[in-house]
Amino acid sequence: MVDDQALVRGGFALILGADPGIEVVGQAADGVEALALARQLKPDVALMDVQMPRMDGIEATRHLVSSQQTGDVRVLVLTTFEDEEYVYGALRAGASGFLLKDTEPADLVAAVKVIAAGEALLAPTVTRRLIEQFVVADASRQRRLSLPALTEREVDVLVAVARGLSNLEIAEELFVSHSTVKTHVSHLLAKLGARDRAQLVMLAYQSGLAKP
Template identity: 60%
Template sequence: MIRVLVVDDQALVRGSFRLLVDTAPDLAVVGEAATGLEAVDAARRLRPDVVLMDVRMPDLDGIEATRRIIADPVTAEVKVLVLTTFDIDEYVFGALRAGASGFLLKDTRPGDLLDAIRVVAGGEALLAPTATRRLIEQFVRHAPQQPASVELPDTTEREREVLALVGAGLSNTEIAQRLHISVSTTKTHIGRLLMKLGARDRAQLVIIAFQSGLARP
């Protein structure tokens, strides 16, 4: 069972998300929060698998709340899926930098949102299609860059090939087809990359791929 914490300053929205999530046999809402500070506290108390996080909230916005949850050793393993009405670059970029594993708009179809929760809970990153390319371009343009000659310690040539394709936005199935390997082998390579590079999830692998020069916008 995937345990979900719903965070939004509007009670009606929280209730709608709770009803939707609880319709899935493998998902369950374990709590709600109406502000960023409440979200941080609830994450510590409840230890959910996934937090559905709004951006615009009183006392502490969702981006800062996400940063605090990820930075806290008690909740460092909690995955955050940011949901917002506004498709704004600042929100997308800020969510990823804060450690969020996903970013979606609130007009996402119900079934797609449930699938997104499962994907994020499984350790993969998920971004709204309209945000993906802009996010990568924002990161490359504004984020501090490592030297272009930076090397990836202890990674094999095959792992670097996989990392480059992750940076290009390919799914596990697409990577497997491109490299003529099985999906399970692809997942093994990605798991080893996460461990060797100290990355929390697939979103951070995308960042590393660009920082190392393996991927370019």
């Protein structure tokens, strides 16, 4: 749990620690402390604030996901609507999802579990606004990204992932089994060299396959 405000950090830690499926292994007040603790404790998820002293959440995320020691840590970014430009930076740095700071306690617990499982992006409203305002704008300023050859079904799944659908929702929409969708997502991650679904979303929009 990484946040420079002790009350926020402690409150989230109490909420998460009360769930039998989650253990809060450490708390950090900034990115520097977060990196040191992550190397020591090897958490599954880092719940990361953006604006912090010494090292902000974006830089800390970049270091976490690029290091051999902490590369398996999934970063869940805490954000507000006013932080959208920072959120895009966090996405490019390797964050796996986003969560609004005013989220309900039950949603916080569910979000951490979802990110740990690598299942889906979070806070759909944030994701949609992020895509519309930053991912698409960034893609328009650059050459359209060329993707490796994908099957027709893989393209369908990739576009659905970019819309923020879960595997179960994709299965229902495409009239296939849940396990089939999981297989397609795994193939997409491998073919596109993507770390998780967050990166699949960015690649889908930057390639032009998905549109807001």
